[in-house]
Amino acid sequence: MTSKHIVVIGAGYAGLSAATRAGRGGARVTLVAPESRLLHRIRLHETAAGREVPRPTIAHVLRGRPVTHLQARVTELDLAGRKVFTDTGETLAYDTLVYALGSRTSWQDVPGAAEHAYSAERAAELSRRIQDAPVPGTVAVVGGGATGIELAAELAEAHPDWQVRIVAAGAVGGHFSERGRAHVRKVLDGLGVTLHEHTAVTAVTADRLETAAGPVPADLVVWAASLEVHPLAAEAGLAVTANGQAVVDDHLRSVSHPDVHVVGDAAAVVLPGIGRLRMACATAQPMGSYVGRLLAGRTTGPFKYRYATQCLSLGRREALVQLIHADDSMRQGIITGPLGRLTKALIVNAVPLSLR
Structure with a gap:
């Protein structure tokens, strides 16, 4: 049998x-x-x-x-x-x-995005491209959600000679609480990241982004929109x-x-x-x-889930732990600084262990 x-x-x-x-x-x-x-x-x-x-x-x-x-x-x-x-x-x-x-x-059918932009899945290739560049330039990160924010903060901290921009169709970190958004903006500002908010990208070329508000220069484009x-x-x-x-x-x-x-x-x-x-x-x-x-026969009931926090890395020295309600709506409470960074690191490092 x-x-x-x-x-x-x-x-x-x-x-x-x-x-x-x-x-x-x-x-x-x-x-x-x-x-x-x-x-x-x-x-x-x-x-x-x-x-x-x-x-x-x-x-x-x-x-x-x-x-x-x-x-x-x-x-x-x-x-x-x-x-x-x-x-x-x-x-x-x-x-x-x-x-x-x-x-x-998702490239969202934006002309030139798939041809000229790096997705997060090509992170290692993007890193090599930055390291091999003869002179520092400008990196434009498209997307103001968690992925875009984490990429921009990490790149700005690791490569301070490069100009890092976030180009977002809405507000950067707009889904976080008011206190959470304020912390994100403060850290990004301290890292020298320029924000282009409410700026929809209409096309990507080899050296710039075309947007409804005009062109945005970019030697490299990272796509983190959706x-x-x-x-x-x-x-x-x-x-x-x-x-x-x-x-x-x-x-x-x-x-x-x-x-x-x-x-x-x-x-x-x-x-x-x-x-x-x-x-x-x-x-x-x-x-x-x-x-x-x-x-495996170890449970029989329906799937249940409740949200508790959303964690955001903001470089190696900062983070945002946003407290949220069970339905994913924002609380005003946040954890930042060393404790936020430690909380984020503990969660990230626990993920591979919890796969088993």
């Missing part, structure tokens, strides 16, 4: 958390992902600044678990036949599929929202294909009293952990 086969696709925070826990339930588990190491997206701003960031190997995360890592990229799903096709030519049959392909940078989910869920036939996220029930099962669980940024999760969860490591990892435990 063969054991149940669980296939997990995607080795980000959600996928790895699901695979390590599902492996405790006696089923065969196969993790399909092309990477050999954890991307560790929440530390890409450090990589962009040229800092060494520990990235555990997937083999190390899976150690001691009965999980096989197939290093391949998923190219197609046959949901009716319960099969996963890969770019290595291997086809996997599954009893249960965990879809955890997550999200990626994220989009992988299109495979929609292409395969899962029920999805307008932005391509899979619609799931309270056990994170696809409403159209109950043998498929969807976790992380790929899932449109709506919880009573909370609303729709945002794309973030803070939500992805708990989803993966929950589904892994569910498949």
Whole structure:
């Protein structure tokens, strides 16, 4: 009698958390992902600044678990036949599929963005480009959310000879509380970062940004405006929202294909009293952990989640820990300075350990 086969696709925070826990339930588990190491997206701003960031190997995360890592990229799903096709030519049959392909940078159809800008996923390449530049120049970070702020602060601190700008369609850090926004602006000002707020980018060229307010000079452009989910869920036939996220029930099962669980940024999760969860490591990892435990028979109830804080790195010496309500709305309370930096560091360093 063969054991149940669980296939997990995607080795980000959600996928790895699901695979390590599902492996405790006696089923065969196969993790399909092309990477050999954890991307560790929440530390890409450090990589962009040229800092060494520990990235555990997937083999190390899976150690001691009965999980096989197939290093391949998923190219197609046959949901009716319960099969996963890969770019290595291997086809996997599954009893249960965990879809955890997550999200990626969205270029928002802005002309020239994909050709001339660096996404956060290309952080190492961006770092080399800055280091190899014959003279300092200007870096324009497009996006005033958490990713853009972290990238701008880290780059400005690591490369003080470079001029760093943030170009944002809205207010920089506009989703934080009034005190949180004030702290972000104070730190960015101290680092010499120039803010271009309420400035929508209309095109990117080799040496500037075109905006509705006029051109913004930029020797290098970093794109951190928004994220989009992988299109495979929609292409395969899962029920999805307008932005391509899979619609799931309270056990994170696809409403159209109950043998498929969807976790992380790929899932449109709506919880009573909370609303729709945002794309973030803070939500992805708990989803993966929950589904892994569910498949291992270690829990039976519906998925539950409550927000508590949102942490923001502001270089090596500053941070913002924004206290938030359970529904993700802002409190006025913040933690900054050494204690904020220590809190942020503890959370970031705990993430690889908690994957198991």
